Amino acid sequence: MGHLITNYYETGAIILFGVGFVTLLAHGNLIKKIIGMNIMDTAVFLFFIAKGYISGSEAPIIRSVKSATGYINPVPTALMLTGIVVAVSITAFALALTIRVYEKYGTVDLNEIIKMGGE
Amino acid sequence: MYNSYPLIIILVLFISAFAIPLFKSIKMARIIGISAAGISLVLSILTLIGVKANGAYYFRVGHFDAPWGIEFHIGIIEGLMGVLFMTVSMAVLWFSIYSIDHDLSKKKVPLFYTLVNLLVGSLLGIVFSDDLFNCFVFIEISSIASCGIVVVKDKKENIKAALKYLILSSLGSGLVLMGIALVYSLTGHLNMAHIHEALVSIYPEHSRNMLIAIGLFTVGLGVKSAMFPLHTWLPDAHTYAPASSSALLSALVLKAYVILYIKIIHRVFGMSIVGDLPVLNIVLLLGAVGMIAGSVLAILQKNLKRMVAYSSVAQMGYVFFGIGLGTTMGLAAAIFQIFNHAFTKSALFLSAGSILEKTGKKNISDLKGIGKEMPFTMAIFTIGGMSLVGIPLLSGFNSKWNFAVAVIEAHRVELLAVVLISSLLNALYYFPVIINGYFGEESLEGKVYRNTERPLKELLPIIVLVLGVIYFGVSGGGLLSLIEAGIPALN
Numbered sequence: 001m002g003h004l005i006t007n008y009y010e011t012g013a014i015i016l017f018g019v020g021f022v023t024l025l026a027h028g029n030l031i032k033k034i035i036g037m038n039i040m041d042t043a044v045f046l047f048f049i050a051k052g053y054i055s056g057s058e059a060p061i062i063r064s065v066k067s068a069t070g071y072i073n074p075v076p077t078a079l080m081l082t083g084i085v086v087a088v089s090i091t092a093f094a095l096a097l098t099i100r101v102y103e104k105y106g107t108v109d110l111n112e113i114i115k116m117g118g119e
Numbered sequence: 120m121y122n123s124y125p126l127i128i129i130l131v132l133f134i135s136a137f138a139i140p141l142f143k144s145i146k147m148a149r150i151i152g153i154s155a156a157g158i159s160l161v162l163s164i165l166t167l168i169g170v171k172a173n174g175a176y177y178f179r180v181g182h183f184d185a186p187w188g189i190e191f192h193i194g195i196i197e198g199l200m201g202v203l204f205m206t207v208s209m210a211v212l213w214f215s216i217y218s219i220d221h222d223l224s225k226k227k228v229p230l231f232y233t234l235v236n237l238l239v240g241s242l243l244g245i246v247f248s249d250d251l252f253n254c255f256v257f258i259e260i261s262s263i264a265s266c267g268i269v270v271v272k273d274k275k276e277n278i279k280a281a282l283k284y285l286i287l288s289s290l291g292s293g294l295v296l297m298g299i300a301l302v303y304s305l306t307g308h309l310n311m312a313h314i315h316e317a318l319v320s321i322y323p324e325h326s327r328n329m330l331i332a333i334g335l336f337t338v339g340l341g342v343k344s345a346m347f348p349l350h351t352w353l354p355d356a357h358t359y360a361p362a363s364s365s366a367l368l369s370a371l372v373l374k375a376y377v378i379l380y381i382k383i384i385h386r387v388f389g390m391s392i393v394g395d396l397p398v399l400n401i402v403l404l405l406g407a408v409g410m411i412a413g414s415v416l417a418i419l420q421k422n423l424k425r426m427v428a429y430s431s432v433a434q435m436g437y438v439f440f441g442i443g444l445g446t447t448m449g450l451a452a453a454i455f456q457i458f459n460h461a462f463t464k465s466a467l468f469l470s471a472g473s474i475l476e477k478t479g480k481k482n483i484s485d486l487k488g489i490g491k492e493m494p495f496t497m498a499i500f501t502i503g504g505m506s507l508v509g510i511p512l513l514s515g516f517n518s519k520w521n522f523a524v525a526v527i528e529a530h531r532v533e534l535l536a537v538v539l540i541s542s543l544l545n546a547l548y549y550f551p552v553i554i555n556g557y558f559g560e561e562s563l564e565g566k567v568y569r570n571t572e573r574p575l576k577e578l579l580p581i582i583v584l585v586l587g588v589i590y591f592g593v594s595g596g597g598l599l600s601l602i603e604a605g606i607p608a609l610n
Contacts, residue, residue: 017297024290033286040293044300051304076303079252083296086259090289093263097270097282104275113279 009050016043028111030098034091041087045080052076121169122178124162125191125247128201131155131162132240139233145225152232153212156239160209163201170198171601175608177249185310192249192311192386195605196454199598200246200378203458207370207465207584208239214469214580215363217573221476222272222361231271235367238264242375251299251387252309254379258295262288262343265372268364269356280355287342287352294339301332302387311386322392329388333398336383344376346402346439347409350432357428362472365424369431370465374457377438381450384442385609394445403443407537409436414544422481423474426548427467430507433541434460440537441522446529451602452521458591458598459506459518466584467503470496473581477571483552490557491566496573497556499581504549506588509542514588517595 004011020043023036052073060071098108105113135155139148170176175194182188212235219231241264244257262285270281303309305328306317318329342349357365384393393399413433420426434456441453473496474489475481490497506515519542526534591598 017293020293021290024286030282030286037286037289037293040290041296044293044296047297047300048303051300075309079309082252082256086256090259090263090285093266094282094285094289097266097278097285100270100278101282104278110283 009053010047013043013047013050016040016046019043028109030094030101030108030110033110034094034098037094038087038091041083045083048076048080048083121162121166122176124166124169125178125193125197125201125243126180128159128162128166128205129240129244129247131158132236132243136233136236136240139229139236143229145228148229148232149216152236153209153216155236156205156209156212159239159243160202160205163198163205166193167195167198167202170195175605186308186313189253190249190310190312191247193247194608195601196378196609197246199454199458199601199605200374201243203461204239204243204246204371204375206587207461208235208367210580210583211235211363211366211370211465211469213583214366214577217577218469218472218476219361219363224273227271227273231268231361231363234264234267234271235363238268238367239371242371245375246378249311249386250309251302251311251314255292255296255299258292258343258376258379261372261375262292265368268367269360271364272359272361274359276355276359280352280359284352284356287349291339291342294335294342298332298335298339301328301335305329305332311382314387315389318388318392326392326395329392330396330398333383333388333393333396336380337398337402340376340380340383341405341439344373344380344438345432345435347405347412347432347436350409350413350435353432354425354428357431357468358422358425362469362476365428365472366465366468369428369468370461373431373435374461377435377442377453377457381442381453382609385450389610390445399443399445401443402439403445403534406436406439406441406443407534409433410440410537410541411436411544414541414548418544418548420548421483423471423483423486423552424468424481426483426552427464427471430467430545430548431460431464433545434464434507436541437518437522440534441525444525444529444531446525447603447606448521448525448528450606451599452518452525454602455521455591455595455599456518459514459588462584462587462591463503463506463515466499466581466588467507469581469584470500470503473573473578474500477573483555486552487555487559488566490553491568492570493572494569495575495578496581497553499578499585500556501553502585502588504553506592508546508549512589512592514591514595517592517599521595521599 017040020036020040024033027033054072057072060074102108135151139151178191180189241257241260245254248254266281266285270277306314308314345353357368410433413429413436417426417429437456438453441449506513509516509519522538
């Protein structure tokens with residue numbers, strides 16, 4: 001239990017990941033599914049960035065030369081910048097498809113759409 | 120000399136993909152798309168020849184050394200995959216010249232070529248890259264592009280199928296990213312070789328973490344490559360997509376993720392760690408269940424393309440079965456099966472798509488006597504079907520033979536039953552289509568010979584794929600020994 005509290009960033013990230021995962025799978029509403037997908041991605045971002053953070057260190061913007069230990073690890077931050085871009089583009093694509101689905105089927109509920117079936 | 124070719128292949132494909140929309144003409148789109156694929160095919164063959172002569176090598180993208188810069192790792196397996204991917208996509212692009220107009224509106228045709236080049240480029244990126252995060256970015260590009268080639272045909276069903284595919288595939292990439300995060304937090308590296316070194320040194324203390332990470336990779340990549348219970352998106356996407364897209368989706372897209380999975384097991388974790396964990400047994404079990412359940416589901420289908428799509432689930436089951444055996448021979452059989460399935464299934468999808476396009480009939484029950492109306496197309500379908508059933512002299516037979524040998528070598532003879540039952544089940548759904556197509560007095564009545572047949576010229580690309588099927592069937596030993604020579608470089 002103690003580990004869960006000391007590593008509260010990671011615990012929070014994993015809980016968020018679970019929330020996103022369940023939202024993505026369990027909800028029929030496409031918008032909610034996309035929100036779930038975003039929560040899941042954000043959880044990973046939090047996890048990654050928490051891994052790069054070193055308590056008491058500064059952001060790695062070098063003004064005067066300090067030893068390397070004075071700065072946090074910049075790699076996860078840079079990676080997550082890419083991750084955010086990727087997540088945004090997937091979200092945009094998914095939302096665009098959702099609009100098309102609504103135009104064609106008149107609903108955004110995946111269960112109803114599947115029930116309509118239709119070849 | 121050939122060192123930088125893999126990077127050039129990816130660049131050529133990406134740059135051509137974004138050059139196509141600039142011209143707004145279908146003809147230019149075809150010229151650019153296909154010539155880029157042609158250049159890439161030549162370069163990939165040269166790479167394979169080079170790697171075969173001089174062994175595997177690392178290529179530093181941007182000339183930074185490993186832990187800081189991104190590296191490509193090119194061995195024989197990667198080289199072979201490059202050639203396979205480019206050959207199949209060349210054939211599919213060639214076929215699409217004659218067929219894609221039928222499915223798409225004029226405005227969308229250049230977009231199709233953009234998406235295909237983007238897709239193939241990103242898949243090759245997944246195969247070549249030695250950096251986990253780089254692989255993740257390529258995975259995301261490929262999932263957008265592969266949903267794109269489904270939805271490019273602007274029909275109700277396509278949009279539904281693409282959305283379902285997109286949601287499940289982003290679920291998969293989310294899991295993969297979480298896996299990468301866990302591995303990164305354990306080792307501080309993203310480069311596969313460096314991760315492996317670090318993981319081996321900390322293995323016993325952190326085995327639970329590694330189990331979770333490898334589980335996340337298995338499920339994430341399993342969703343994307345249609346491992347059995349996670350395949351639910353596949354039938355819709357592969358059925359409704361245009362014929363050329365279905366062929367690419369089943370022949371290439373599923374395979375790239377499997378290759379990444381193989382790399383994660385063998386390069387990132389290594390057999391010394393994975394062998395201790397129960398993961399491979401689960402993969403073996405899911406593969407075996409998939410081989411049988413995919414075929415049973417295929418038997419139940421009424422729609423021809425849907426049946427072929429479900430057969431992909433069964434065939435991917437073989438690949439996971441081979442990986443799950445955990446032996447070198449099992450892995451070699453799995454990689455051989457990747458070749459077999461890529462050629463066979465693209466030929467099957469293209470011929471099934473031709474039948475659908477020319478006759479407008481999608482249900483198997485309506486296709487009685489089709490063998491008289493479209494004898495050549497049906498002949499191609501027959502060869503493909505027989506290959507998957509495992510008739511000798513076709514690549515499917517060699518593939519199944521390899522699996523049998525691998526199972527016996529691994530001392531798990533009881534699994535032989537799974538391979539045999541699955542082959543019999545394959546026969547149960549391919550043979551009725553073939554037999555009803557060619558034989559039966561009443562079904563042939565009133566059909567005009569070659570009534571709806573495509574001109575032979577338009578069938579040439581599929582014939583090339585079928586020749587591949589026959590070639591690997593007659594002389595599969597060469598490919599197998601090449602694969603076996605390449606496996607040590609994976610570790």
